[in-house]
Amino acid sequence: MGERILILGGTKEAAELAALLVSEKHDVTTSLAGRTKEPKPVKGKTRIGGFGGADGLAKWIAENEIDRLIDATHPFAENISQNARLAARKTGVKFEARQRPAWAIQSDDNWELVANLETAMQVIPKNARVLLALGSQHIKPFADRQDVHFVIRMIDPPAEYLPFKSYTELFQRPSPEWQVEAEMLKEHNITHIVCRNSGGRGAYAKIEAARNLGLPVIMIERLTP
Numbered sequence: 001m002g003e004r005i006l007i008l009g010g011t012k013e014a015a016e017l018a019a020l021l022v023s024e025k026h027d028v029t030t031s032l033a034g035r036t037k038e039p040k041p042v043k044g045k046t047r048i049g050g051f052g053g054a055d056g057l058a059k060w061i062a063e064n065e066i067d068r069l070i071d072a073t074h075p076f077a078e079n080i081s082q083n084a085r086l087a088a089r090k091t092g093v094k095f096e097a098r099q100r101p102a103w104a105i106q107s108d109d110n111w112e113l114v115a116n117l118e119t120a121m122q123v124i125p126k127n128a129r130v131l132l133a134l135g136s137q138h139i140k141p142f143a144d145r146q147d148v149h150f151v152i153r154m155i156d157p158p159a160e161y162l163p164f165k166s167y168t169e170l171f172q173r174p175s176p177e178w179q180v181e182a183e184m185l186k187e188h189n190i191t192h193i194v195c196r197n198s199g200g201r202g203a204y205a206k207i208e209a210a211r212n213l214g215l216p217v218i219m220i221e222r223l224t225p
C-alpha cells in the first residue's frame, strides 16, 4: 500500500518528485508557501500557506497521519528546512531532505562569488545595467545603488513599492532555453547578472547565456554548500 507523503515544495524538482510518487500510487500532498499567485499545477494534492512554525508543521503531520516527509524546497529557503528537521524529530516521521546541488563554475564562466545580497549590491560596478534574478522579496537592498539601472525579473508584481531610481520590471518566468535568455540580456543591454547559486535546471539558462555572451555573473553562494 502507498505511503502518505508530505512534500515541502515550491521547486520544479519537488513537482517532478510529486508526479513520480503519485505514479507509484502514494498519497502525496505538496505544500507551497503561497508566494506565487498562480503556481504551476502539481500532481497529487496541494496545500498552500505556512504551518505556523515547526510546531504547526508537526501538528499538521500528526493530524494528517503522514508517513514520510520530504523537504524539496529551494536551497535558499532556510526557515522551512529548519522547521522540517525539527518537526521530523518531534513526530518521528520518516524524513529526507533533497537539496539540489549547486551549479559548478565552468572554465568559460566569469563569476564573482559573494556571500550575501549586501555584498552583491556593493560589488556592482558603477553605472552597470544589471539583471536582478532574485525573487521580489530579495531585491530591496539594491535600491541603494542609484547609479545602476536594474532589470528586475519577477513572476508576480511585487507586494510593495520598489524604491529604485532607474529600473525596468520584467514579469516572466525564466526560459529554459539559453538562446531566449541571451536575447533578453541583449535587448536590455545587460552588463552584469546578479543571482544566487540555486542549482537545478529551471534557472540555469541565464548562466549558460551569460557564458555565451561573456557576461559577468555576481553569484551569491549558499550558506551551506
Ligand code: NAP
Pocket (backbone or CB within 6 Å): 008, 009, 010, 011, 031, 032, 033, 035, 048, 049, 050, 051, 052, 053, 054, 056, 057, 072, 073, 074, 076, 077, 078, 079, 080, 081, 083, 134, 135
Ligand atoms: P523560508 O524563508 O524558508 O520560509 C519562510 C516561511 O514560509 C516558513 O517559516 C513557512 O511558514 C513558510 N513556508 C516556506 N516554504 C513553505 C512551504 N513549501 N510550504 C508551506 N509553508 C512554507 O522560505 P522562502 O525563502 O520564503 O521560500 C518559500 C517557498 O518558495 C519555498 O517553498 C521555496 O521552495 C520556494 N522558493 C523559494 C525561493 C527562494 O529564493 N527562497 C525560490 C523559488 C522557490 P511557517 O513557519 O508559518 O510554516
